[in-house]
Amino acid sequence: MTNMIKVLKGTKDILPQDIEMWHFVEENAQNIFSSYGFKEIRTPIIETTDLFSRGVGDTTDIVNKEMYTFEKSDRSITLRPENTAGVVRSYIENGMHRLSAPVKLWYKGPMFRYERPQAGRQRQFNQIGVEMFGIDKPAADAEIILTAVNFLKSIGLNNLEVEINSIGCPKCRTEYKEKLKNIIKPYLNELCEDCQARYEKNPLRLLDCKVSECQNIYAKKEIQEVILSDFLCKDCCEHYSELKNFLNKLNIKYSENKLLVRGLDYYTRTVFEIKSNNLGSQNAVCGGGRYDGLVEQLGGEHTPAIGFAMGMERLISLLPQQETKKLDAFIVSNSSLDAFLLAEELRKKGISVEIDLANKKFTKQLEKASKIAKFALILGEDEILNEKVSIKNLFTGEQISVDKKNCYNYLGS
Numbered sequence: 001m002t003n004m005i006k007v008l009k010g011t012k013d014i015l016p017q018d019i020e021m022w023h024f025v026e027e028n029a030q031n032i033f034s035s036y037g038f039k040e041i042r043t044p045i046i047e048t049t050d051l052f053s054r055g056v057g058d059t060t061d062i063v064n065k066e067m068y069t070f071e072k073s074d075r076s077i078t079l080r081p082e083n084t085a086g087v088v089r090s091y092i093e094n095g096m097h098r099l100s101a102p103v104k105l106w107y108k109g110p111m112f113r114y115e116r117p118q119a120g121r122q123r124q125f126n127q128i129g130v131e132m133f134g135i136d137k138p139a140a141d142a143e144i145i146l147t148a149v150n151f152l153k154s155i156g157l158n159n160l161e162v163e164i165n166s167i168g169c170p171k172c173r174t175e176y177k178e179k180l181k182n183i184i185k186p187y188l189n190e191l192c193e194d195c196q197a198r199y200e201k202n203p204l205r206l207l208d209c210k211v212s213e214c215q216n217i218y219a220k221k222e223i224q225e226v227i228l229s230d231f232l233c234k235d236c237c238e239h240y241s242e243l244k245n246f247l248n249k250l251n252i253k254y255s256e257n258k259l260l261v262r263g264l265d266y267y268t269r270t271v272f273e274i275k276s277n278n279l280g281s282q283n284a285v286c287g288g289g290r291y292d293g294l295v296e297q298l299g300g301e302h303t304p305a306i307g308f309a310m311g312m313e314r315l316i317s318l319l320p321q322q323e324t325k326k327l328d329a330f331i332v333s334n335s336s337l338d339a340f341l342l343a344e345e346l347r348k349k350g351i352s353v354e355i356d357l358a359n360k361k362f363t364k365q366l367e368k369a370s371k372i373a374k375f376a377l378i379l380g381e382d383e384i385l386n387e388k389v390s391i392k393n394l395f396t397g398e399q400i401s402v403d404k405k406n407c408y409n410y411l412g413s
């Protein structure tokens, strides 16, 4: 026997017994997102590498360490590590700025990051998300957060905690970044390697370093004072308080978290994260924010934009297992032809049905029916002769005999 080929490290099959959960989440996304006017967009899985170094940021771990990049005909190509950059590229390339604002798009699909695989983290993973273009008003921020919350509720995630923050605009943030760098400077040598690199290129990102030595330094009183200081300009401040006003009026419970940041200059104002307490422990299930500078960064006209993304695997891991859906009917018969003809009639009526293709004995067929279907339709010699069908309800065991031509009437669940 030759060696068995296994699935690549960090990737997974989604098997038939799990697919119902995926359909459930995807259908809810489709319903909730459409109810807010979002339309689905599907962008390619491969894009030019430049799109991500410019659109995700060449100081981020994603771009520096985690991309699947390869050369083909002298072109550098990358498997998308996220979908915002691709959606923005498509928005610009297809002239969607000419449509009346807001342009509301949603997506779902696989993303790729070369990370050390660990619980809940895969190298091929699935995200679902939305992007809204063309509106800089806080009402857009509120609607985006509301869309995320209602989607999460629709799939049964309760005890949601919304955390928000405003990271200002490039104008007011510059001074804040300088203050932060000055107060951290004396400790520069004690910081981890990543933080030392971030210090110059991406100082806001210092604050979410997971290394405990760095955390201890950032917890110092004089550093905390700078972190917690108010630096927003008048416009940013107004935007933020109007958003909070909306959330209050819409009864969305939230807390403010000054440590919630995005490192790059095209991120502006609102950032948010949603956590769920399902299954006991607290899990971040959604991250989002405003990126008013990104469309321009990727070569489009200045266009305000905001969106969020969620990891599908994480969402599904928080939901109770669903039972595999059963077929409506299984036809038990020794006459393949009669079974075939009846099955085709029923499928035209929208009924899901299978027949025995293996010439099994009657009792074996019945056994199979009771495992996979709600009803067994029995076509024995007598039934065929009299144009009848015996319908056995496989939950209750009840059996009735009905006319073959309208037997579909009896197959309601």
Ligand SMILES: [Zn+2]
Residues within 6 Å of the ligand: 168, 169, 170, 171, 172, 173, 232, 233, 234, 235, 236, 237
């Ligand atoms: Zn500002």
Ligand SMILES: [Zn+2]
Residues within 6 Å of the ligand: 191, 192, 193, 194, 195, 209, 210, 211, 214
């Ligand atoms: Zn660090």
